[in-house]
Amino acid sequence: MGRPDVLVTAASRRVALVRALQQAQARLATGGRVIATDIDPFSPAVHVADLAAAVPRSDAPDYVDALLDVCDAHDVGVLVPTIDDELGIIAAAADRFARLGVVVMAPTVETAHICRDKLRTATHLQQHGIRVADTWTPDDVRARGLQPPLFVKPRRGRGSVGAFPALKPGHLEFFLGYVSDPIVQEYLDGPEYTIDLFCDLQGRPISAVPRQRLVIRSGVSDRGRTVKSRVLMDLAVRCAEVLDFRGAVNVQCRVVDDVPVIFEINPRFSGGIQLTLAAGADFAEWTIRAARGEVLQPCLGAFTDGLRMSSHEASLFLSDADADVLAPSARTLAGEQS
Template identity: 40%
Template sequence: MSAVLITSAGRRVELLNAFRSSAEAIDPAMRILACDLDVEWSAACHMADQAFAVPRANNPDYIPALLDICRRQAVKLLVPTIDTELQALADARDEFAAIGTHVSVGHPDFVRIARDKQETARVLARLGLNTPPSFTPEEVREAPGSVPWPLIAKPNGGSAGRNISVVNDVSQLPDTSGEAFVLQELLKGPEHTINMYFDLGGKARTVIPHRRAQIRAGEVEKGVTERNEALCQAGWRLAEQLPGARGVICFQSILTERGPVVFEINARFGGGYPLAHAAGATFSTWLLQEALGLECEAHDGWTEGMRMMRYDAAVFEES
């Protein structure tokens, strides 16, 4: 009996349910598994058919633990969900493939670029894509008159909106003693996430933007799909010029007066994926089809104007 494994499952119940519905349509006997550092306090783990406790993603025992689960549970598809596990999983793709597990992650070089915001900006600029001017804190201190104030400061390897701040002058630059930061032009305009699906051959099969109407803790809370031609073209162009993407990625863009400006790439499922799923871009189905050797039915015929309004729910269990 084969299975899907969602790693770092946390509270990603919507994602787990998307895979459950996709699996039921393809193979009703397929199990949906989840793992996390703290299974007891993971809502998604409680909703899975079976859950496993694993070390932290940055622990050297993390990959061996996942390989052991995949081997014992006949996992056909492993789906990562957080940035800190992507590089290790990308580097170990062949090890998983050797035991029959397909990992939904891009080429290690692609992941390396996406995990480094400064490098992302350099690569996008080199490819001729519209991206905001980016600076290190040292560059700003040395030449404050040459930067487009105000700036937005972000941890270079951060995610989920952690430690982001607006910087209006040199006195507000972040403390970089603990981690590296990148500073970028503070863009004005509506923010969009553009979800994309790449098949096993690296071909982009769909580009689905949604406007982030309201955000909470770095994740979209209210959003709507929009078939904006400029945003869609930015996605197709990105796919042509930045090789190595596989499976699911998303990128962030601000729709400015000078057009879409791309400022971040995520080499994984975005938090707003359930909106794309509801609009007909069922990435979970397409991943399963490819992992099982079936014909991939990926398409770009998703529904524009699909709205998502999230609310809090709870999982209860007696201790």
Template identity: 35%
Template sequence: MRDGGTVKTIHVLFTSVGRRVELLRAFRRAYAELGLRGNIIAVDADPLAPALQEADRPYIVPPLSEPSYIPALVEICRRERVHLIFPLIDPDIPVLARHRRQLEATGARVVVVSEEAAAVAADKWQTYQFFRRWNIPTPRCWLPEHIHPADLEYPIFIKPRFGSAGRQAFKVRNRRELEFFIDYVPEPILQEYLPGPEITSDVICDFEGNVLAVVSRQRIEVRWGEVAKGKTVYDPEILRHCVTVAKALNAIGPITVQCMLRDGRPCFTEINARFGGGVPLGIAAGVPAPHWFLALAAGLPIEVPPLGAYRVGLYLTRFDDSFFLTEEDYARVASCRV
């Protein structure tokens, strides 16, 4: 790391911050707990992204699909002397992984999985094959060209092969609905339908790929693809498989692993190689990931409890909050471009 030794100033950049106010506040608390200096830098394409209001240094960047996106991030990293970069939405992950060398030439560490692992997580068909290859229980999946609709046992589940945040995912009850949704859902993948409940696990790895913690939470209610109500749970089988996933991917930083229960046993469905939307629940339950990442970046020791040592039965219930911006406030944020 820069400054020649133990770093006491750590600047963290989050891409596509959107609504992730709670996560940025958790990092701010971690700064205070550790006695570290540093700025929280947040970027988004939308000047009204709420989490920009929580950042020390907000920036408006081009959309991810624009060729100027990575050059904008590189300029911000240089200008702000960024130490750590975390993506907060799935589409950012393969882009950051692909341009890791360019970004890390600024002195920053890109806290994302490799390009190969990013491809596995982004493509739900590859995810399914990955689970099978590593003997991780998973529901059966099909691509449309592999099926005969009359032979399927309904209901089934359909979702975009490259989707995220639960968008355009539907329960399909019969052949007529299947014919409609195969045309409606972009690049669909079909999955054996499991009623749940759904368990999401935050898997926290250090910068060398060592698994520091796994904390599992049941999703009780979901809104906009993100947990609105949930509770922490513990299942040794889920923990064991999550460790296998992290090691097989050579994961660094945070990843989330999703499964559905069938007769009380987990069937794994998806991997998101980033902080999950419900990670504040895991932090509150005793897995202080922001604290650990800042400490590791600063060269400070961390105390890691045994795997599975977190508070079980802790509930999360979310509510809406608001920032209010004047025309001048909006213009100020919108002008923070590179």
């Protein structure tokens, strides 16, 4: 990676990730900055980053062009997407970024589309013999006469938005009508884990860190602990054998009767990545080193077991003038002048 800057898209609240990348830049003496993009100038991560840039929403037709403008205007050598909505869009443009010298830390287009669609995720994993929550369309549920307890969520949702347990028949019908484009999963009753997985640019697993999610707030782990479980680490590695990942991934599962059952996979940094980083699995540094072309050595199990995280709120205090933190891209300026 001749270009030292790191671009984090849709940075929003990802202060821990931005700071971890900044610290990795300093340790590696790259001389690079961490640049954040967002649509909101008052998102905290854009004020922590070394530089911030305004871009349109990820569903805008010129989103990729705006990111390319930011990369071209600076010395961006690696792009780290952070939200599910944009993964397939950015993965499809990986060659365009490569022509600028930018490495995209995202899965292949096919893997991004499979993981974005929870029904496709379940089908794909089942076809490869990996235990995953049984998943149905509403029509399947009605045709089979399936009854609660069940779990209703958007087929292409993210976080915990629109996800609800349906514990009674009345709940099921209500949430099927309430949730947009829903799917239904079997109700999993057991401790919940996120397995943070890191893969190099060839898709090889470098590290897998299981984290028990003890307290969850708005879909993100508020309290958790690392667990050195070979079964859970092997499960993440198995997922990397049947899906083509690059960079950070998080595999979400519950352990039911001592068997881990996956309910979704997100091929991006998790919201609780700070616990994995604190446990000694430096996904941030590996992101930069992989983009630089370094060969990473697998270190499965090399992290602190039983490390606990207890998160708390922290605030930035800004003024109206801080809205100027988002530097307009060349494309934004052109749009304003037209």
